[in-house]
Amino acid sequence: MMLTRYEEGALRGEHGDILQMAYRILVATGEATDAERLIPVNWVHLSGVNYNTIGDAGEQFLRSIRHKARVRVKTTLNPAGFDRDTVHEYDITEEFIKKQESIRKSYEMMGVETSFSCIPYDIFDIPAAGTQVSFAESNAAIYANSLDNLKTNKESAFSALASALTGRSPYNEFRKDVYPDVTVEMKIPNPTELDWGMLGLFAGRVSEKCVSISGAVPSDRRACKALCGGMGTSGTCSKFTMDTAPSTEHISFDEREAKNIHDELATAETGDVIILGSPQLSLPEIESLMVMLRGRRFTKKCMLFCPRIVKESAAPYIKALEKANVHVLADCCACLTPLLSPDNTDGVITNSIKGAYYLRKSNGLDVSLKPLQDIIREYTT
Numbered sequence: 001m002m003l004t005r006y007e008e009g010a011l012r013g014e015h016g017d018i019l020q021m022a023y024r025i026l027v028a029t030g031e032a033t034d035a036e037r038l039i040p041v042n043w044v045h046l047s048g049v050n051y052n053t054i055g056d057a058g059e060q061f062l063r064s065i066r067h068k069a070r071v072r073v074k075t076t077l078n079p080a081g082f083d084r085d086t087v088h089e090y091d092i093t094e095e096f097i098k099k100q101e102s103i104r105k106s107y108e109m110m111g112v113e114t115s116f117s118c119i120p121y122d123i124f125d126i127p128a129a130g131t132q133v134s135f136a137e138s139n140a141a142i143y144a145n146s147l148d149n150l151k152t153n154k155e156s157a158f159s160a161l162a163s164a165l166t167g168r169s170p171y172n173e174f175r176k177d178v179y180p181d182v183t184v185e186m187k188i189p190n191p192t193e194l195d196w197g198m199l200g201l202f203a204g205r206v207s208e209k210c211v212s213i214s215g216a217v218p219s220d221r222r223a224c225k226a227l228c229g230g231m232g233t234s235g236t237c238s239k240f241t242m243d244t245a246p247s248t249e250h251i252s253f254d255e256r257e258a259k260n261i262h263d264e265l266a267t268a269e270t271g272d273v274i275i276l277g278s279p280q281l282s283l284p285e286i287e288s289l290m291v292m293l294r295g296r297r298f299t300k301k302c303m304l305f306c307p308r309i310v311k312e313s314a315a316p317y318i319k320a321l322e323k324a325n326v327h328v329l330a331d332c333c334a335c336l337t338p339l340l341s342p343d344n345t346d347g348v349i350t351n352s353i354k355g356a357y358y359l360r361k362s363n364g365l366d367v368s369l370k371p372l373q374d375i376i377r378e379y380t381t
Contacts, residue, residue, distance in 0.1 A: 001030045002037045007168070018069045018165060025162035030170030033153070039132060039171045041152075044075045044164040045120050046112065047136035048157030051081050051100045052336050052362075058157075059099045062106035069110045072167040076115040076124065077107055078137050079280070079305075079333040086329060090339050112164070116331035117307035119225070121148055122282040134169045136160035138232030139225065139279050139354065145239040147224060151175045154238045173209070174238050180212035180245040187254035191216055192371035193226040197353030198261045199253050200230025207237040212245035222288070222372070225279050229354035265356040268366035271347030274298060274375060277305030278334040278355030283313045290317055292373070296380035298325040300349070303340075305333045324380075336362050349375060 003011065011027060013020040026038060048054050054062075081100045082092055108114055117123055120135070121143050127133070129149035135141040136155040144150040153174045155163070163169045184203045188195050196218055203211045211231075218224045231237055276289070281304060289304075304321070306314070308330035314321075321328055332339070335358040340348065347366035348359055356367040370378070 001027060001035055001170070003027070004038075007038060010166075016068070018065060021065075022162040022165040023168075025158050026166065026168060026170060029156075029159045029162075030172065033170060033172040035170030035172040037171050038166075038168040039175065040167055041132045041134045041163055041169045042073055042127060042167075043131070043133040044071070044073055044160055045078070045133070045135040045137055045140055046075060046107070046157065046160050046164060047078045047155075048161065049078045049080050049103060049107070049116070050332075050336050051096055051103060052338055054103070054157070056099070059102050059106075063102055066106040066109040069165055071111045071164040073164065075110075075112045075164040076117070076120050077112055079116050079118055079335075080104065080331050081336075081338055083329040083331050086327070091344060092338055096338060110164075115307060115309070117309075118279050118333055119282060119307065122221075122280075123307050123309050126150070132169065132175060134160050134163040139228040141238055142228040142231050142240070143225070145174065145178075146228070146241070152238075154232075154236070178210045178239055180207070180210045180241055180248050182207040183212040183214055183245045183248045183250045185250060185252050186213060186215035187252050188216075188258060191223070192351075192373065193222045194351050194353070194369060194371040195258060196223040197226035197230035197351075198258050200227040200232075201234050201261055201353050201357070202230075202253050202257055203240065204231040204234030204237045206251055208235065209237060210239040210241065211237055212241050212243055212248060214242075214244040217242055221282065222285055226351075226353065229279050229352060233354050233357045261353075262369055265353065265360065266367055266369040267360065268347040268368045271345075271349040271366065271368045272300060273340065273345050273348050274300050274302040274379060275305075275334045275340075275348045275350040275352065275355055275359070276302060276372070278350065278352040278358075280333055281306045281310065283310050286310070286314050286317060286321075289372075290320065292376050293324055293380065296376070297323065299379050299381055300325070302326045303334070304328050306330060334359065340365060349379065351375060
């Protein structure tokens, strides 16, 4: 890799141990991904927030650097492990709460915007097309590359933090123009958001870099987010285009492929908790949910995950949602949450492929997968 004189000096420790550590991470990442050099980025979105995922080692590391480390560009944050407003309604240990609050404090001291959201594209202004960013949340990275015309790699927690501390990132493949290596043809008529999520999971498994999707276009934001969320759980594919790439291999995604994925992830016919918001929901999606409910009430507890800024904007709907047996949680998400475990939940019902994948793999829960319209039809009165 080619480095500037300043970057070489930082690598030698001439600008302090924090920057030396950060540049070591960036150079190692760049060399591993055949990057030519480091380039400026103007927005970083960090993972490595939930105490469930980074554990004691991560919490201690952040605490050890927070008095000296400062971010140099706009830096936002992935969801944490709970909603501070409702944490005591759940069986969360005081130790978990203490460690999660320490992580929050560390990021705040470093100048990070504690957005606690996996959907930065829904709650922040989007930079101009072609802007270089650094996103560690997989669905957000895919959304940025594919729908917002930004440029980012699917960053790791460490490489994104290093980018936040330096304002630099390796200039590797996904920061250039990436073209489809496979075309996936959507063969399911009138696909739901669940179908798009399953296609995303399928596409991430058959494409290494960028996939072309033909045959249909996601009908709304919910479907787009489901596609990105599904793709983010599988493989290294970091971008999709909505067209046909004639020179690529063409693979069909039909009812048979959808059934295979559904059978793989869905281990139950029903559950005792409904999960909505993986990725988290935006205000328009909450408004759409209110229209779909039309005054009906869920017969099972429904946990709805959204960013705090969305929860605050949805204040006029909160009472109606609570009346509908919807529990609105901010700052956290369904994936990797300690709010749900086999000790307190037999199974979950969700329309999210991303949620189903992690609730099964990490939380050990049975999952029932259904489109939102079916969930509302079957579990409301």
